[in-house]
Amino acid sequence: MYDVIVIGAGPAGMMASITAARNNKRVLLLEKNSNLGKKLLITGGGRCNLTNLKNVNNFCKEVSVNSNSLKYSLNVFGPKQIYNYFSDLGVALKVEDNDRVFPKGDDSTLIVDALYSELKRYNVFINYNCSVIDIISNDIGYTIYTNIGSFRTVNVIVATGSRSYPKTGSTGDGYKFANQLNQPLTELYPAQVPLKLLEPLPLTGITIESVKIKLNNIVKEGSILFTHKGVSGPAVFKISEYVYHEFKNKEEVAIFINFLPDETEESLFEKMSEYNPKKEIKSFIKEFLPSRLTKYILGVSKINGSDKITIISNKNKRIIINNIINYKIYIKNSFMVETSLITGGGVDLRYINNQTMESTINHGIYFVGELLDVHGSTGGYNITIALATGYVAGSSIT
Numbered sequence: 599m600y601d602v603i604v605i606g607a608g609p610a611g612m613m614a615s616i617t618a619a620r621n622n623k624r625v626l627l628l629e630k631n632s633n634l635g636k637k638l639l640i641t642g643g644g645r646c647n648l649t650n651l652k653n654v655n656n657f658c659k660e661v662s663v664n665s666n667s668l669k670y671s672l673n674v675f676g677p678k679q680i681y682n683y684f685s686d687l688g689v690a691l692k693v694e695d696n697d698r699v700f701p702k703g704d705d706s707t708l709i710v711d712a713l714y715s716e717l718k719r720y721n722v723f724i725n726y727n728c729s730v731i732d733i734i735s736n737d738i739g740y741t742i743y744t745n746i747g748s749f750r751t752v753n754v755i756v757a758t759g760s761r762s763y764p765k766t767g768s769t770g771d772g773y774k775f776a777n778q779l780n781q782p783l784t785e786l787y788p789a790q791v792p793l794k795l796l797e798p799l800p801l802t803g804i805t806i807e808s809v810k811i812k813l814n815n816i817v818k819e820g821s822i823l824f825t826h827k828g829v830s831g832p833a834v835f836k837i838s839e840y841v842y843h844e845f846k847n848k849e850e851v852a853i854f855i856n857f858l859p860d861e862t863e864e865s866l867f868e869k870m871s872e873y874n875p876k877k878e879i880k881s882f883i884k885e886f887l888p889s890r891l892t893k894y895i896l897g898v899s900k901i902n903g904s905d906k907i908t909i910i911s912n913k914n915k916r917i918i919i920n921n922i923i924n925y926k927i928y929i930k931n932s933f934m935v936e937t938s939l940i941t942g943g944g945v946d947l948r949y950i951n952n953q954t955m956e957s958t959i960n961h962g963i964y965f966v967g968e969l970l971d972v973h974g975s976t977g978g979y980n981i982t983i984a985l986a987t988g989y990v991a992g993s994s995i996t
């Protein structure tokens with residue numbers, strides 16, 4: 599009999615398996631796909647933003663709910679330990695802007711291969727194409743029913759991921775298992791998702807590297823990409839869960855984009871007023887923004903781009919500036935967890951011992967990774983959460 603059966607070979611399940619096996623436990627890892635880490639392979643656009651080197655307190659500021667429950671795991675196996683772990687395995691890493699860590703080879707297979715060699719080194723048994731159907735408690739522990747037969751064990755680590763990107767294997771099975779085990783769940787919601795606009799803008803394909811997006815008092819920064827249906831990119835992903843929740847109370851929700859986050863209304867007004875008065879207004883804006891966006895901003899401001907700055911009234915200058923630093927767009931109330939990068943909500947952490955990841959209701963059942971009601975922003979936080987909680991669960995198997 600195995601000491602522990604781990605369900606799901608994403609980062610959480612692989613790390614849980616390696617850690618338990620390193621402590622001389624007999625580990626069986628069950629994965630419904632024919633390969634490991636299918637989602638991990640597509641992370642970071644195939645480059646895998648593995649972790650984020652912020653210290654634990656600052657890391658937790660990027661975690662919108664339940665960050666306190668993570669502190670223990672992050673202190674035991676957080677960004678620093680993850681960085682050292684993969685470096686020691688021979689994966690050269692690099693740090694990019696905002697403390698984001700990637701493999702130097704810009705290839706997520708380097709991370710999956712490193713985890714695979716560790717699984718082999720510690721003799722973890724892996725059953726591929728093995729889909730878990732049920733977890734049923736028995737006289738000594740649990741029986742795991744799968745499409746290829748059943749397995750008995752005393753410990754189960756559920757690492758089945760979320761409901762986002764179901765083609766990767768994350769089809770939400772863990773929520774079903776939790777339900778069957780009477781393990782409380784919180785509401786699921788899309789946590790990093792592109793936003794559709796009520797009226798799509800003629801800006802498809804334009805990317806702005808650094809904007810601020812505001813919803814009420816929440817401000818998120820990053821790049822934005824205009825798509826044919828709406829907006830996408832890190833700044834949008836970061837604000838999207840708040841937009842989703844805002845629709846619970848409102849029929850109409852708008853966000854405000856600041857295309858020049860380093861400027862204020864006054865600084866831009868001053869720059870505009872000091873600009874060569876004989877030049878056209880469009881050349882001033884083009885100094886900061888791409889031409890198509892410039893043309894669009896002038897269009898919505900009802901200003902002719904060929905007008906010389908000198909003939910533009912102060913009132914109109916302020917209208918243009920407002921459209922540059924406070925552009926209002928209405929969002930369509932259309933959200934799907936499946937197309938979201940992350941699923942918010944999940945296994946309720948009030949019923950999980952955060953120093954072991956064991957359920958306080960189901961003795962011997964551990965929940966890890968994105969399946970839990972905790973997630974981070976974009977920037978390497980979610981793989982870190984998966985690895986950290988997986989590590990803690992794996993090392994808690996006695």
Ligand SMILES: Cc1cc2nc3c(=O)[nH]c(=O)nc-3n(C[C@H](O)[C@H](O)[C@H](O)COP(=O)(O)OP(=O)(O)OC[C@H]3O[C@@H](n4cnc5c(N)ncnc54)[C@H](O)[C@@H]3O)c2cc1C
Binds near residue numbers: 762977
């Ligand atoms: C496009 C995209 C890009 C991303 N980029 C990043 C990034 O760069 N950095 C970052 O930190 N995060 C990123 N994320 C988020 C990150 O990938 C996830 O948070 C992370 O993979 C979660 O790990 P996990 O182990 O909990 O679950 P998963 O990685 O989802 O793994 C769960 C595994 O369980 C298996 N499974 C499910 N049900 C069963 C079953 N019944 N029986 C057997 N096996 C089962 C699945 O097949 C899957 O292999 C990205 C997500 C997406 C969708």
